Amino acid sequence: MAQKPSIPKGTRDFSPIEVAKRHYIIDTIKEQFQLFGFHPIETPSFENSDTLMGKYGEEGDRLIFKILNSGDYLKKVDDALYDSKDSTKMTSKISEKALRYDLTVPFARYVVQHQNEIDFPFKRYQIQPVWRADRPQKGRFREFFQCDADVVGSKSLWQEVDFIQLYDSVFSKLKLDGVTIKMNNRKILSGIAEVIGASDKLIDFTVALDKLDKIGEEGVKKEMLSKGISEDAITKVQPLFNFEGNTTEKINKLKDLLNSSEEGMQGVKELEFIVKAIQTIPLQCATLDLDVTLARGLNYYTGAIFEVAAPENVKMGSIGGGGRYDDLTGIFGLKNVSGVGVSFGLDRIYLVLEELDLFPETVAPVTKALFINFGEAEALYSLKAINKLRKEGILAELYPDATKMKKQMNYANKKGAKYVILAGDSELKNETFTVKNMELGTQNEMNFDELKALL
Numbered sequence: 001m002a003q004k005p006s007i008p009k010g011t012r013d014f015s016p017i018e019v020a021k022r023h024y025i026i027d028t029i030k031e032q033f034q035l036f037g038f039h040p041i042e043t044p045s046f047e048n049s050d051t052l053m054g055k056y057g058e059e060g061d062r063l064i065f066k067i068l069n070s071g072d073y074l075k076k077v078d079d080a081l082y083d084s085k086d087s088t089k090m091t092s093k094i095s096e097k098a099l100r101y102d103l104t105v106p107f108a109r110y111v112v113q114h115q116n117e118i119d120f121p122f123k124r125y126q127i128q129p130v131w132r133a134d135r136p137q138k139g140r141f142r143e144f145f146q147c148d149a150d151v152v153g154s155k156s157l158w159q160e161v162d163f164i165q166l167y168d169s170v171f172s173k174l175k176l177d178g179v180t181i182k183m184n185n186r187k188i189l190s191g192i193a194e195v196i197g198a199s200d201k202l203i204d205f206t207v208a209l210d211k212l213d214k215i216g217e218e219g220v221k222k223e224m225l226s227k228g229i230s231e232d233a234i235t236k237v238q239p240l241f242n243f244e245g246n247t248t249e250k251i252n253k254l255k256d257l258l259n260s261s262e263e264g265m266q267g268v269k270e271l272e273f274i275v276k277a278i279q280t281i282p283l284q285c286a287t288l289d290l291d292v293t294l295a296r297g298l299n300y301y302t303g304a305i306f307e308v309a310a311p312e313n314v315k316m317g318s319i320g321g322g323g324r325y326d327d328l329t330g331i332f333g334l335k336n337v338s339g340v341g342v343s344f345g346l347d348r349i350y351l352v353l354e355e356l357d358l359f360p361e362t363v364a365p366v367t368k369a370l371f372i373n374f375g376e377a378e379a380l381y382s383l384k385a386i387n388k389l390r391k392e393g394i395l396a397e398l399y400p401d402a403t404k405m406k407k408q409m410n411y412a413n414k415k416g417a418k419y420v421i422l423a424g425d426s427e428l429k430n431e432t433f434t435v436k437n438m439e440l441g442t443q444n445e446m447n448f449d450e451l452k453a454l455l
Helices: 016-035 057-062 079-084 087-094 104-113 158-173 186-195 199-209 212-226 231-236 238-242 247-258 262-280 346-355 376-391 405-415 425-430 448-454
Strands: 046-048 097-099 122-131 143-152 180-185 287-290 304-309 320-325 339-345 369-371 396-398 419-422 433-437 443-446
Touching (some): 016 158, 104 339, 143 158, 143 346, 158 262, 158 304, 158 320, 158 339, 180 186, 186 199, 186 247, 199 212, 212 238, 247 287, 262 287, 369 376, 369 405, 376 396, 376 448, 433 448
Parallel strands (some): 180 287, 369 396
Antiparallel strands (some): 046 097, 122 143, 143 339, 320 339
């Protein structure tokens, strides 16, 4: 018995209606990217391993899909290494390429490689699939699309303001009200670690703090203690566990907490600039919130950090995120090129729109008219009309087989065709068409010009 075919875990097939819905989201995002002055680029699905490895931290590196070398990939592995069965040491010998983990590092590589052809500041967008060897769960897949926009070559905080407006504009177009754009700053996290005397534990401190909404205050304190952060330091950071109020009130609290840290106060100053700008140019459907527990991407973010949360009534992880990176291109030898970027989580946005029933009914193109096939002569007569209709941008098609009428009518119903067009002997003689309105059940005979006008 033939084995039933399947696809790898964490990947999906998409039906025609699902593809149409995905394109609706992509086209909406793309339209706003272009409206905000971004230009498209594309990079290869796989990169050289040394381009990707070491850029995402230890956990991220483990999630990169490696590609085995072509041919006899074990040829370069000596017997001692082979016998040790140490796959981490063997990887560089048997795999020189890997599927991209995100679009940001390949973009940094692109900027460095093409720096002499680029006009700075360079605004680019990129909508392509990425791959992560993650544990599949709701809203988390091993193959998924990222929709990124970045600006490199400018340190101006107006870029951060622009990205918040971009997020708001996209979600407004998708009619997704109630999203929250969470914002933090790496300098603030560094400043907090400094004032509590845990600068050497910055990553441990922020990773634990980032889990506050998942494991609660006691869970975070327990993890901090296990990482060697003192009880005295944890006591000093107590205000962060109940960090409430509007953005202005939160900024004032941070000023009190960080007044002894130069770096921390610089982060507060940057946040204050962005908040004041957004208050002057109010958002349409999103809410901007200052979240001091937000600590994503600390391996490359150096300033602002963003994360977009779905409306509160939807249980979903972040549907977007990004931040400022002052030295990302430095990993490829191009120093002092500041950048900032954001990403939209297409798959999660899809699930949110589906759950809230926000896809328009017209999202999938529907055949306007299906021509019934009565035989060769009638089919040719119909095709001439179909050809003219298509030139007018009207979706029309001919049923391919001259089979039973009932079967063709059932097909028209399943396709959602609004009209069924019949052209038999009498219609050919009179150079007319009989048009059946599938919704009303009415039937009328008309010439081609009348048919075109109707459609």
